[in-house]
Amino acid sequence: MKRALISVSDKTGVADFAQGLIKRGFEIISTGGTFNILKDAGIAVIRIEDVTHFPEMLDGRVKTLHPMIHGGLLAKRDNPAHMAKLEEEHIALIDLVCVNLYPFKETIEKSGITESEAIEQIDIGGPSMLRSAAKNFESVYVVVDKADYTPVLDKLDDDKMDNQFRRQLAAKAFRHTAAYDTLISSYLTKELEIEFPEKLSLTYDFKQGMRYGENAHQKAAFYQSALPNDFSIAAAKQLHGKELSYNNIKDADAALKVVSEFKQPAVVAMKHMNPCGVGTGETINAAWKKAFDADKTSIFGGIIALNREVDLETATELHHLFLEIIIAPSFTDTAYDILAKKKNLRVMTIDFSQKDQADKYEYVSVMGGLLVQERDQVIDQMEELKTVTEKLPTSDEKEAMLFAQRIVKHVKSNAIVIATKDQTLGIGAGQMNRVGSVKIALEQALEHGMVEPFVLASDAYFPMDDSVEYAADHGITAIIQPGGSIKDQESIDMANRKNIAMVFSDRRHFKH
Missing domain, CATH: 3.40.50.1380 (Methylglyoxal synthase-like domain)
Structure with a gap:
């Protein structure tokens, strides 16, 4: 037997x-x-x-x-x-x-x-x-x-x-x-609080198969950490719409990282792993209007992340756009009903009360290996900023700088963000030279007209003074950058000649 x-x-x-x-x-x-x-x-x-x-x-x-x-x-x-x-x-x-x-x-x-x-x-x-x-x-x-x-x-x-x-x-x-x-x-x-052990083992549970990866010829699947985090796209609840794609998941993850930077009502529009519009306000609808006004073109086919419940007014405005995903803590019944009229729109909720428990480390695969680093969760503070020009920034300019700093660390390098204290106006991402990103961001920002204060944040130092000159000539009133170039003084001198303020944060925010 x-x-x-x-x-x-x-x-x-x-x-x-x-x-x-x-x-x-x-x-x-x-x-x-x-x-x-x-x-x-x-x-x-x-x-x-x-x-x-x-x-x-x-x-x-x-x-x-x-x-x-x-x-x-x-x-x-x-x-x-x-x-x-x-x-x-x-x-x-x-x-x-x-x-x-x-x-x-x-x-x-x-x-x-x-x-x-x-x-x-x-x-x-x-x-x-x-x-x-x-x-x-x-x-x-x-x-x-x-x-x-x-x-x-x-x-x-x-x-x-x-x-x-x-x-x-x-x-x-x-x-x-x-x-x-x-x-x-x-x-x-x-x-034991060992950050980087001599052997690294990770385990994930299969969550869902995918029709394809970044492109139709690439196979893909989605796995969730065996010890899931409640503040993650893997833990989000999908209330409506078709299955998430590989690119949807990456973009939604990026949008969550940006919107989690803010305590006040905030809205992030995300496109191809870069924010195209970010706004804050007294209400979620006010924040949404600023995010939308920041870039009404790029938002087409994008992802919207909101950190407050979506109300009917906001949902009605969202409904008029072609969007891939809307993700928020919750939706009122009437807001959900209007959004659910779009068959393919993914409507999702996530527990924002758990955002402080988000993953501390991030992992990036390379051929034959894995890179591990802490997430860039540092928030630059007002008292850390060092003014290096003759002209001092106003209090509004400082607020705008800190707002832009929260965004720039989520933009692909070379990264430039032009903003007021509650709205992005132009974003330059992923250019091979910094002045190229400055020009792209300013081209977008100038479509809005002059808005005070009109500040620029750079994720890394300026290797020469051309970016400062171009920014000042096109209406920028203040600049925040980390400093650290051997030619810092040239950029400072240019800012002084153009009568704009510049501060150093002494902290770089590259995102490759």
């Missing part, structure tokens, strides 16, 4: 699976709580102690770590020496292992959990059995996912438990134990 060992933390469907195995000629071995569940269901089941001839000990820490178990799992059926040794030691073969592990993830997600409580939820015997069974997949079926209960039984019915299917089960088991170990190591690494 074939033998199956079942020991699961998630007991959903396990009694039916065990009964299905018995009908197909298996006898069942089990442990602890799983044994009781099966027995209460009227299923014939053998205690693990009756196989090992050794009691569970150390509060259940040791129960399956025994040659009577692992010998039965690891023996190679086509190796006469292995089979002879099993017979000599009276060890029976185990043909199927069904195990899922202690709920370590669920434990550490709870508030107030101590390290000792977390440690007790580290499974030892379970991963060991899974690894033994998966290593010997040619002879042992390893089941770690309840979604596989029915496929396994079907394969047994049809006598089609082929080697390819066994390998698939084994690969899934090793992915499962690898992810489990990653969660444990990540938890302890975080507790």
